[in-house]
Amino acid sequence: MTLPVYLYGQPVLRKVAENIEKEYPELNELIANMFETMYRSDGVGLAAPQVGLSKRIIVIDGEPMAEDFPECKGFKRVLINAQIIERTGEEVALEEGCLSLPGIHEKVSRPTVVRIKYLDANLDEKEEVVEGFNARIVQHEYDHLEGKMFIDHISPIRKQLIKSKLNNIIKGNARCSYRAIAVGK
Ligand code: NI
Numbered sequence: 001m002t003l004p005v006y007l008y009g010q011p012v013l014r015k016v017a018e019n020i021e022k023e024y025p026e027l028n029e030l031i032a033n034m035f036e037t038m039y040r041s042d043g044v045g046l047a048a049p050q051v052g053l054s055k056r057i058i059v060i061d062g063e064p065m066a067e068d069f070p071e072c073k074g075f076k077r078v079l080i081n082a083q084i085i086e087r088t089g090e091e092v093a094l095e096e097g098c099l100s101l102p103g104i105h106e107k108v109s110r111p112t113v114v115r116i117k118y119l120d121a122n123l124d125e126k127e128e129v130v131e132g133f134n135a136r137i138v139q140h141e142y143d144h145l146e147g148k149m150f151i152d153h154i155s156p157i158r159k160q161l162i163k164s165k166l167n168n169i170i171k172g173n174a175r176c177s178y179r180a181i182a183v184g185k
Contacts, residue, residue, distance in 0.1 A: 047144030
């Protein structure tokens with residue numbers, strides 16, 4: 001089942017999400033729904049706050065990026081209660097988009113290597129070093145758990161330039177090819 005995507009302006013996107021408990025009800029169904037929602041909207045990552053749930057769950061499938069970034073091939077993950085323990089490598093600026101910010105693409109500078117700790121879909125503990133574009137996806141999604149969005153990383157001038165687009169998203173006037181919930185609709 002696809003879930004509606006909460007758009008910029010929705011308070012849930014600005015909350016710090018909570019860890020999930022070991023006995024979280026219907027976790028597998030939620031994960032399946034999050035993957036389905038992500039695939040249907042052509043995303044490569046989705047965090048639970050984007051479907052209105054303030055929980056620390058992330059799904060990622062980098063496969064569509066593999067042509068440009070070979071490290072994305074086969075990078076499919078469920079990250080539960082994820083922590084970024086270390087960010088290293090050089091900072092690289094690349095364009096990002098977000099299902100909660102339809103029509104907005106801006107360059108964001110991020111480190112290229114992260115070490116993460118998380119529970120996988122079976123709630124097994126994992127630790128992993130993630131590099132290149134995958135590190136970008138992880139950091140972008142992790143931001144959602146912290147109540148942040150990629151536009152928080154751009155300069156005040158760029159932010160000013162996209163202000164009317166942001167207002168359109170809030171009003172529910174942004175064009176969106178997937179089911180979404182804006183504040184104003
Ligand atoms: Ni996003």
